[in-house]
Each structure stands twice: as C-alpha cells, then as structure tokens.
Amino acid sequence: MNIPDIRIHKTILLISLCFLLFSCTDQENFLWQGYVEGEFVYVSSPLGGQLDEIKVKKGQQIIEGHPLFTLEREFEKAGVSEASENMDKALNDLADKRKGRRPSEIASIKARLRKAKSAESLAAIDYKRRANLYKSRTISEEERDKARSDYQQATQQVRQTSSELTTATLGSRSDEIKAAESAVEAAKARLEQARWNYNQKEQNAPRTGLVFDTIRYKGEWVPAGKPILSILPPENRKVIFYVPEPIVGGFSVGEELLLNYDGIKEPVKVKVTYIAPEAEYTPPVIYSSESRAKLVFMIEAYPSLSEALLLKPGQPVDISRDAKYFNGKTSLIETVKTFFRGKNE
Secondary structure (H helix, E strand, O other): OOHHHHHHHHHHHHHHHHHHHHHHHHHHHHEEEEEEEEOOEEEOOOOOEEEEEEOOOOOOEEOOOOEEEEEOOHHHHHHHHHHHHHHHHHHHHHHHHHHOOOHHHHHHHHHHHHHHHHHHHHHHHHHHHHHHHHHOOOOOHHHHHHHHHHHHHHHHHHHHHHHHHHHHHHOOOHHHHHHHHHHHHHHHHHHHHHHHHHHHOEEEOOOOEEEEEEOOOOOOEEOOOOOOEEEEOHHHEEEEEEEEHHHHHHOOOOOEEEEEOOOOOOOEEEEEEEEOOOOEEOOOOOOOOOOOOOEEEEEEEEEOHHHHOOOOOOOEEEEEOOOHHHHHHHHHHHHHHHHHHHHHO
C-alpha cells in the first residue's frame, strides 16, 4: 500500500470517528441506555414446617389463586379438631342453661307441690279442730300451739315448692346465661384461630404471573416467613434508564417514550412513572466514555401488560422519543465495523 492510500484510509477513519463522536453526543440527548428490572413477589408461610409439596414449576405461568405449596400440618389439624369439640360443648352448655330443667325434673317438683298442698290442708283442719278443743278446755294450750306450728310449716313448704317450680320453668339466671354466651364466643375465636393456622400451611398464588424461581424443595424445613418461591407479575416488569442532568428537566411523569431491544422489529411504547428526585453517578451499564464522569438521574417506565410479558429482568434496552435514533445508532456502528473489517482483510 502506497502513502496516498494510507492517507486516504486515515482520512476515512478520522471522518468516521468524528461521526461516531457526534452520534454519541446525539445519543446522550436523544437515546438512553437502560435495563429491565423485575419486582418479585416472594411467597412464604407465616408458620414454619416441613415442605410437603410444591405444586408449580419454575417458568410456569399461573393465575391468582393457583395452589403453590403445602407444608406438613398434622399438628394444626389436631388443633382444629380440639377447638371444634370445645365449640360444640360450649354451645350445648348454653342451650341447656337457656331451656331450664328437664321435663322429668319439673314433673317431680309438681308432685312434691301437690303433696305439700295436701299436707297443708290436713294441717289446717287439725289446727282448726284443736283450736276449738282448746276453747272448750278439752286440750292444753301446748297441743293447740303445736297444731298451729305444723300448719304454718306446711304452708311454708307449699310456698317453697311453688317457688322451685317457677324457677325450674324459667331456666338459669341471666348472669349464668351471659357467662355461657361468653364461653361460646371464646370457643368460636379459638376455632377460627385453629383453622387459620391450618390454612396458612397451604398457600395459593397472591398474583397472576410467572413462577420465576423455586427457592425451597420438598422435604426441607422452612422457617416461618422465609420465602419458598418467587412470582413475577407482568405489571411488575419495568424499565430503568438514566439521563444526563442537563436534560432531565425535559421529562415528566406520564410521558410516553419508545423502547427498543435486541430481536424486536418495531419499538414499543413505555410510560414514565417515576423520576428520581436526586442525582447519582452514572451506573456501569451505561458505556459512553463521556458520560461516566457526569451525574445522571434515574427514570422508571412501564410498558403495557402485553409488551411486559416479552421483557426479561436484566435485559439491556434503549429508550428514545423517536424511532429514527434507534436506526441511526445501528447503521453508524455497522459502518465503523465494516470499515475495520476491510482494514483487517
């Protein structure tokens, strides 16, 4: 290769680098690099136990309410049975206090009342006869007083038995009934708690989405509150990108931008949902050498649900307001690559 040819190639390389530098500056203003981030839903049980069964697989799409896993719960099952029996006992005790004595007991009290009334009648007749005899001085005053005392005792027995009959038909006292009602409420609360403990050992999907990872395996002991698997709902996939400080004021929440990534034919729309209120240093995912020393602001944006299903956490993406900047970036890079391939050949 002669000297003029070398000069020509150097000129072409210099022009290409100038275009490249111009493009980088243009990209900093109109094309921004970012990545996809997922906000995972970690599912666990509030109670610890041995993992009996996982009912889903990693990578499976599930809907809300789909069974996920079951922990061993024999102890909780026994607790439900015990609480249920105590509940039945409390209900029976309350019913017994509300309805009063049994019919056979009431019949017995009525029989005693009839007997007491008969004894009262006999005592009244005897007292009347002895009172007349005392007037005629046939008996002593002591015998008359004894007859009067027997009559009074028979009358008191009738009153007592009558009161017992009234009480037996009314049932228990109000304070006893209230105590029985409180016992029923306490038994009901213990039964609900036992059932809650039992149900917590089996968890269903709280959201619709992708089973991103299974953290525990069948047979493992899982402490309370430790995640067993993670779910990635489509609405929890977002795009994070960074823009230089001089242009962050041009963005607003609710603004629609365009998203581009490898393998896509046409850019898709994303909506800005958050703009960081403070600056930070350029993260390493932005490769522009001129931007590394500059402060940038983080911006979050969400695609539509249908487009979100195509995004994968960690995936690099490009953001712009106009699709032409995607095409311009690609053609320029390809031009430089072609130039250097020609030099090597």
